[in-house]
Amino acid sequence: MSQPYLSISRVDMDFSRGGVTNPVLRDVNLDVQRGEYISLIGHSGCGKSTVLNIVAGLLRATSGGVIVDGREVNSPGPDRALVFQNHSLLPWLTVYQNVEIAVQKIFKGKRSAAEQRDWILHNLDMVSMSHALDRLPAEISGGMKQRVGIARALAMEPKVLLLDEPFGALDALTRAHLQDEVMRIQSELQNTVMMITHDVDEAVLLSDRIVMMTNGPSATIGQVLDIDLPRPRDRLALADDPRYTHYRHEVLSFLYEKQRKVESIANARARGAASTREAAALRA
Amino acid sequence: MDNTHSIAAPAPASAPPSMLRVRAGAAYSHFMNHVLPPLVVIGLLCAVWELLCSRPGAALPAPSQVVSETWELITQPFFDNGGNDVGLAWQILASLERVAYGYLLAVVAGVSLGVLVGQSTWALRGLDPLFQVLRTVPPLAWLPISLAGFQDSNPSAIFVIFITAIWPIIINTSVGIRNIPEDYRNVARVIRLNGVEYFWKIMLPAAAPYIFSGLRIGVGLSWLAIIAAEMLIGGVGIGFFIWDAWNSSLVSDIILALVYVGIVGFLLDRMVAWVGKRVTRGTSPA
Ligand SMILES: Nc1ncnc2c1ncn2[C@@H]1O[C@H](COP(=O)(O)OP(=O)(O)OP(=O)(O)O)[C@@H](O)[C@H]1O
Numbered sequence A: 001m002s003q004p005y006l007s008i009s010r011v012d013m014d015f016s017r018g019g020v021t022n023p024v025l026r027d028v029n030l031d032v033q034r035g036e037y038i039s040l041i042g043h044s045g046c047g048k049s050t051v052l053n054i055v056a057g058l059l060r061a062t063s064g065g066v067i068v069d070g071r072e073v074n075s076p077g078p079d080r081a082l083v084f085q086n087h088s089l090l091p092w093l094t095v096y097q098n099v100e101i102a103v104q105k106i107f108k109g110k111r112s113a114a115e116q117r118d119w120i121l122h123n124l125d126m127v128s129m130s131h132a133l134d135r136l137p138a139e140i141s142g143g144m145k146q147r148v149g150i151a152r153a154l155a156m157e158p159k160v161l162l163l164d165e166p167f168g169a170l171d172a173l174t175r176a177h178l179q180d181e182v183m184r185i186q187s188e189l190q191n192t193v194m195m196i197t198h199d200v201d202e203a204v205l206l207s208d209r210i211v212m213m214t215n216g217p218s219a220t221i222g223q224v225l226d227i228d229l230p231r232p233r234d235r236l237a238l239a240d241d242p243r244y245t246h247y248r249h250e251v252l253s254f255l256y257e258k259q260r261k262v263e264s265i266a267n268a269r270a271r272g273a274a275s276t277r278e279a280a281a282l283r284a
Numbered sequence B: 001m002d003n004t005h006s007i008a009a010p011a012p013a014s015a016p017p018s019m020l021r022v023r024a025g026a027a028y029s030h031f032m033n034h035v036l037p038p039l040v041v042i043g044l045l046c047a048v049w050e051l052l053c054s055r056p057g058a059a060l061p062a063p064s065q066v067v068s069e070t071w072e073l074i075t076q077p078f079f080d081n082g083g084n085d086v087g088l089a090w091q092i093l094a095s096l097e098r099v100a101y102g103y104l105l106a107v108v109a110g111v112s113l114g115v116l117v118g119q120s121t122w123a124l125r126g127l128d129p130l131f132q133v134l135r136t137v138p139p140l141a142w143l144p145i146s147l148a149g150f151q152d153s154n155p156s157a158i159f160v161i162f163i164t165a166i167w168p169i170i171i172n173t174s175v176g177i178r179n180i181p182e183d184y185r186n187v188a189r190v191i192r193l194n195g196v197e198y199f200w201k202i203m204l205p206a207a208a209p210y211i212f213s214g215l216r217i218g219v220g221l222s223w224l225a226i227i228a229a230e231m232l233i234g235g236v237g238i239g240f241f242i243w244d245a246w247n248s249s250l251v252s253d254i255i256l257a258l259v260y261v262g263i264v265g266f267l268l269d270r271m272v273a274w275v276g277k278r279v280t281r282g283t284s285p286a
């Protein structure tokens, strides 16, 4: 195999507040090939968003580092475009302007105004949003907002597309529809994608590999599962496919058998810590 | 109002007669719901006032008397006999001019300081206690010190407006800046906006609802302060007009001036609110 396109090596992450250090990540290592679709799955609070934000450059790892296409990551940039869970469109800009603000900045001096305009329209077209160019985010549905967020990220021509629970806030039908759309776009553009999800079906359907994280504190990668299903994938056909069922079972058993006990201990510990803190606060 | 508007808006240019009827109906219901009630109440209040003050020996003139005594002032707002003896329109414009200068200075300085305090924790810690103390100083208490400083009445009045209007603008702006969602900052960081771009494209629009609520409070306070300040400094201006009328026992003139002051204050408030609504479209109200 060639040198990995994206490589996370020996990343540790601590958050400290008021002298208390909270070890969130310990020794996270992952290599991702160009064009690969990776899902990150794990229980809530284990540190998935933290991993993604480190790759995005929005957070600095306490130790270890990330290399994308031969360069070390040390600040955020459009080559690692991020789609946030809550869409994070700018509410005072229209659909078109929300993509434009990124395109204008990134392609200033590289593409003419007309080319930029075509590029914005092309990306909005790709997520089927050309009909609502002049609407404000408040005037479109949650699924539509998420599409615009995806269009904005795609328009940056990122080396790696980072998706933090992109479909988390959507209803099941809209979610399925958007998943299909993302699969189609990914097969067309061959993007390298890293996606956080809570949804086992979503992970199996979309990914080439599923990265499963252990519970925090001091979370790390527990297991990596290769999803060897032919593309294009069809959700209806796969529903009865024994391989699909097998992968699904693998992920579920990781989440609910191997990681369950640890979780309850960690929770109990967290609860204990919280109650002593409360008691301390009451005394003070 | 908004509902009737959205019904009327999508009507095509060549609206069929039924559409026109819908529009006329909307206008009618708007009149019935929003114009008629205040008119009725004002009418009733004037009637009560008329009854109370038309007895012989009443201290204040009745509305009919006010109108007849001030009829010349009402019909000739733009006369100019030189000195202070000018029409009410000129008096109000003179006051508005002072407000405009003081308020605009307060907007520029207030938004800048608000941004500074909202952005930098150090500036917040250093300046906030100062602001909290200074903002409780009543506007007129600034007048003697500014007269001493400027040695002239007009800049002093403008300074009083400035110092009155600036506090709500600073405080609201800094709150708005501090409340910018982390996500917007992250978007700006990912596309690598520089400081200036961040200021214009993210910070100002994101904080705009807060800024405008500060601007609205500020303009109201300016108008309150200018009337009081003008009473003390003299010259042309609606405040001194009122004081002058009191000294000449022209109570009807005072009442007319009060009505005008109220209407102008209301219009100023509505104007800032309207601008704010246009500018902050889409952003949820603060
Ligand atoms: N800025 C921060 N300061 C302090 N602690 C933080 C910060 N961000 C995250 N944490 C802590 O790090 C841990 C992991 O958080 P993270 O958001 O990465 O979890 P997650 O796996 O994305 O959870 P979820 O699935 O609920 O989104 C949590 O315990 C959280 O409290």
Ligand SMILES: [Mg+2]
Binding pocket: A048, A049, A050, A164
């Ligand atoms: Mg998260």
